[in-house]
Amino acid sequence: MKKLSDLDLKEKTVLVRVDYNVPxxxxxxxxxxxxxxxxxxxxxxxxxxxxxxxxxxHLGRPEGHxxxxxxxxxxKKLNQLVSNTQFANDVSGPEVKKVCxxxxxxxxxxxxxxxxxxxxxxxxxxxAKSIVKATxxxxxxxxGFAVLHRAHASTDAITKLLPSxxxxxxxxxxxxxxxxxxxxxxPALLIVGGAKVSDKAPLIEHLSKKFDHxxxxxxxxxxxxxxxxxxxxxxxxxxxxxxxxxxxxxxxxTTKISEFIVDAKTIIWNGLLGYAEDPAYATASTITAEMIGxxxxxxxxxxxxxxxxxxxxxxxxxxxxxxxxxxxxxGATLEFLLGKELPGLKALKCSAL
Numbered sequence: 424m425k426k427l428s429d430l431d432l433k434e435k436t437v438l439v440r441v442d443y444n445v446p447x448x449x450x451x452x453x454x455x456x457x458x459x460x461x462x463x464x465x466x467x468x469x470x471x472x473x474x475x476x477x478x479x480x481h482l483g484r485p486e487g488h489x490x491x492x493x494x495x496x497x498x499k500k501l502n503q504l505v506s507n508t509q510f511a512n513d514v515s516g517p518e519v520k521k522v523c524x525x526x527x528x529x530x531x532x533x534x535x536x537x538x539x540x541x542x543x544x545x546x547x548x549x550x551a552k553s554i555v556k557a558t559x560x561x562x563x564x565x566x567g568f569a570v571l572h573r574a575h576a577s578t579d580a581i582t583k584l585l586p587s588x589x590x591x592x593x594x595x596x597x598x599x600x601x602x603x604x605x606x607x608x609x610p611a612l613l614i615v616g617g618a619k620v621s622d623k624a625p626l627i628e629h630l631s632k633k634f635d636h637x638x639x640x641x642x643x644x645x646x647x648x649x650x651x652x653x654x655x656x657x658x659x660x661x662x663x664x665x666x667x668x669x670x671x672x673x674x675x676x677t678t679k680i681s682e683f684i685v686d687a688k689t690i691i692w693n694g695l696l697g698y699a700e701d702p703a704y705a706t707a708s709t710i711t712a713e714m715i716g717x718x719x720x721x722x723x724x725x726x727x728x729x730x731x732x733x734x735x736x737x738x739x740x741x742x743x744x745x746x747x748x749x750x751x752x753x754g755a756t757l758e759f760l761l762g763k764e765l766p767g768l769k770a771l772k773c774s775a776l
Contacts, residue, residue, distance in 0.1 A: 437563075671705070
């Protein structure tokens with residue numbers, strides 16, 4: 424796959440697939456991790472003399488044109504982070520072309536929610552072509568790692584129309600995830616929490632072949648996750664509420680996981696260890712996040728939406744914490760860790776342009 428550094432970007436109109444599928448509450452962004460994660464690529468394009476930068480993304484799962492899922496609020500937030508950002512309430516057609524023609528060098532334009540249009544999820548060649556035609560794009564940059572497990576127009580069809588490469592975010596995700604999958608520095612530790620055992624069991628099984636220790640907490644441990652594998656430690660004690668619900672792993676289990684963290688040189692953490700939305704049951708997750716974030720001698724990967732959000736919020740009050748990768752991927756990260764081929768990456772590899 425080509426990288427940004429492989430393409431001549433000077434004076435080019437660059438179409439960038441970003442992932443701005445951010446959580447909203449009452450129309451306001453509650454976590455801007457994915458927006459901030461796109462800024463290095465945008466800044467690089469400007470530094471290399473790109474003429475115009477056109478951003479495309481989806482938001483949520485709209486059924487038709489749903490104004491509550493418009494990307495307009497995202498454009499406002501992005502403009503606060505990087506100047507000269509505009510918004511177009513369509514993705515193609517004469518109005519988009521008109522806006523693009525008026526853009527100045529280095530300007531950024533965010534187009535409307537791709538999923539307002541059926542052609543996106545249908546992986547329509549004609550839909551992709553209409554975007555390219557309206558924007559006048561010369562180059563396509565794929566920087567939406569979280570959507571690479573989908574074969575949509577903005578991840579697949581578009582790569583057949585323009586010279587295509589990875590953005591800096593996608594490159595960072597792939598580099599770090601490949602490292603811990605193919606050559607994890609030992610001892611390697613996987614920490615798994617969350618609620619859905621159906622999501623976690625395949626990951627535990629897959630990485631148990633390569634990792635030295637796997638620690639299981641969260642609701643899946645509280646519900647009685649069972650295994651005969653000596654590599655896998657399942658939490659044994661829990662903090663309960665008045666109703667007897669097990670809402671966090673207890674001090675014995677937290678101490679055991681902490682011992683694994685101290686020795687580990689590779690750590691992947693997916694899934695909170697308790698009901699961390701309530702601070703009373705966030706103790707184990709907080710201790711785990713702090714211990715991993717303070718390690719400077721290990722490759723550390725944080726993945727899963729709840730886990731990354733928790734860690735990002737903790738970093739606001741604990742600026743000393745740092746991680747090799749706080750993944751933006753969600754389902755794409757999980758599939759990558761399971762060794763599955765992501766359609767969006769395959770499209771970049773197969774792009775003949």
